[in-house]
Amino acid sequence: MSKLVLIGGGHAHLIFLRELLTTSIPHEIVLISADPYQYYSGMFSGFTEGLYEMEDIRVNIxxxxxRAxxxxxxxTIIGLNPIDKTIEGSSGHTYSFDTISINIGSSISKLVNSTAIKSIKPNYKFATSIEAFRLGEQPVVIGGGSAGVELALSTAAWRKTNKKEANVKLISSSPLLSSYGKKASIKIRxxxxxxxxxxxxxxxxEHLxxxxxxxDRNHNIKWSHLLSxxxxxxxxxxxxxVLLRDAIGFLLVKNTLQHKQYPFIFGAGDCATVEEYPLLPKNGVYAVRQGQLLTQNLKRYLENxxxxxxxxxxxxxSILSTGNQEGLLTYGPFYLHGKIPWRIKHHIDKRFIDSFRF
Ligand SMILES: Cc1cc2nc3c(=O)[nH]c(=O)nc-3n(C[C@H](O)[C@H](O)[C@H](O)COP(=O)(O)OP(=O)(O)OC[C@H]3O[C@@H](n4cnc5c(N)ncnc54)[C@H](O)[C@@H]3O)c2cc1C
Incomplete structure (x- = not known):
């Protein structure tokens, strides 16, 4: 019986585990993840705003x-040796494998080392980080993409409800939501x-x-808590x-989600770049899509x-929460802002997370 090791309890591996509830695979399977819970980023904005509790936004891996x-x-896996087929954990343990699948997500670049800078990655850090951040005297979010916009607006909504000063700031090196197109940028502004x-x-x-x-425009901004x-x-x-990586360090896999050099290594979600689609955005939507394929391909691989x-x-x-139970829905060039998008988002996110509960 060969040994399949899954590293990380990300979206793709949750889908694989869900499949194992109804289909058995005659191999030893081990899942190693940094935390016993997977926190679902689709519901981070709702948690920040105070609409969801901790138990609503996490899956007990x-x-x-x-059950599976x-x-x-x-x-937390900190080393991988594809020649010996071993991985090393921060606990000091070494684990052997025959086949491995990696779904550990991504990290966030650190501006500077300071305890005031809150990190939400790996995602089990999210809840405690955001609870401290939203209480901060001068909270500043850095990054005008979907995550930055959502968490800045949700923090602002939470502060309003909780009678805190309305002084949340958002700094972006590009126009807000620039990858969503001009219309979305104008609307979110x-x-x-x-x-x-x-x-x-x-x-x-420029200076912190x-x-x-x-x-770089000479604005002097006071901060007590930074969320990067x-x-x-x-x-x-x-x-x-020694694994083959893309130009910016992500695991490089083929369209079968197998590593090019070592076909017994699979990768899915944010941590991997599919060679044929190097510019594919790294988001939960594609991590879920890849999870469905990963599930089939791991089974096929083990069955030759x-x-x-x-x-x-x-x-x-895409539906971004904009606070006060409102959302911005975009689909290609189409967009809609208001209560209805938020309700659709709530329904989709709840259905997804509930599919891992029993
Ligand atoms: C605030 C915010 C909101 C977002 N909202 C959305 C959204 O609404 N829709 C959307 O599509 N995308 C959204 N995203 C992007 C989305 O979070 C990521 O693209 C998605 O989580 C990637 O999924 P993943 O399965 O690859 O990894 P993750 O969800 O990050 O899961 C990785 C797992 O691996 C574990 N892990 C990490 N490192 C190790 C290690 N070394 N060893 C062992 N285990 C490890 C972690 O604990 C975690 O369980 C959002 C991101 C943020 C920051």
């Missing part, structure tokens, strides 16, 4: 593994203004001192070993069958 007859180990968010667009931080930061959401960077796991290719959809529905 350990329990899911138990998979051994769960809580450990109007929404941010209406909700009292102070936005600094097309500005970069203890209590102030200075931008400047886009995904590769996990240090790949920078410190041909593997299937990943073919991403061209467009995807």
């Amino acid at each position: 350990e329990q899911l593994c138990d 007859s998979v051994k769960f180990v809580a450990d 109007q929404v941010a203004k209406r909700k009292g968010l102070e936005v600094f667009e097309n500005e970069r931080i 001192n203890q209590n102030f930061l200075i931008t 959401l400047t886009g995904p960077v590769a996990s240090p796991l790949f920078t410190e070993n 069958q041909d593997l299937l290719p990943f073919i991403p959809q061209k467009r995807f529905l």
Whole structure:
């Protein structure tokens, strides 16, 4: 019986585990993840705003593994040796494998080392980080992409409800939501203004001192808590070993989700770049899509069958929470802002997370 080791309890592995509840695979399967829970980022904004409790936004991976007859180990993997077929955990343990699948997400680049800078990655840090951040005297979010916009607006909404000063700031080196197109940028700017968010667009931080930061447009901004959401960077796991990576350090896989050099290594979600689609956005939508394919391909690989290719959809529905149970829905050039998008988002997110509960 060969041994399949799953590293990380990300979206793709949750889908694989869910499949194992109804289909058994005659192999030893172990899942090693940094925490017994997987926190679902689609509901981070709702938690920030105070609409969801901790239990609403997380999946108990350990329990899911138990039901799927998979051994769960809580450990952070810090080394991988494809020649010996071993991985090393921060606990000091070494684990052997025959086949491995990696779904550990991405990291966030650190501006500077300071305890005041809140990190929400790995995602089990999210809840405690955001609870401290939203209480901060001078909370500043850095990054004007979807994550930065959502958490800045949700923090502003939470502060309003909880009678805290309305002084949340958002700094973005590009126009807000630039990857969503001009119309979405214009709309979110109007929404941010209406909700009292102070936005600094097309500005970069040049200096960061203890209590102030200075931008390249010479704005001197007071801060007590910083939340850095400047886009995904590769996990240090790949920078410190001999695996083939893309130009910015992510695990490079073929469209079958197998590593090019070592076909017994699979990768899915944010941590991997599919060679055929290097510019594919790193988001939960594609992590879920890849999870469905990964599930089939891991089974096919273990049964010596041909593997299937990943073919991403061209467009995807995106709904960002903008606070006060409102959302911005975009689909290609189409967009809609208001209560209805938020209700659709709530329904989709709840259905997804409930599919891992029993
Ligand atoms: C605030 C915010 C809101 C977002 N909202 C959305 C949204 O609405 N829709 C959307 O599509 N995308 C959204 N995203 C992006 C989305 O979070 C990521 O693209 C998605 O989580 C990637 O999924 P994943 O399965 O690859 O990894 P993750 O969800 O990050 O899961 C990785 C797992 O691996 C574990 N892990 C990490 N490192 C190790 C290690 N070294 N060893 C062992 N285990 C490890 C972690 O504990 C975690 O369980 C959002 C991101 C943020 C920051």
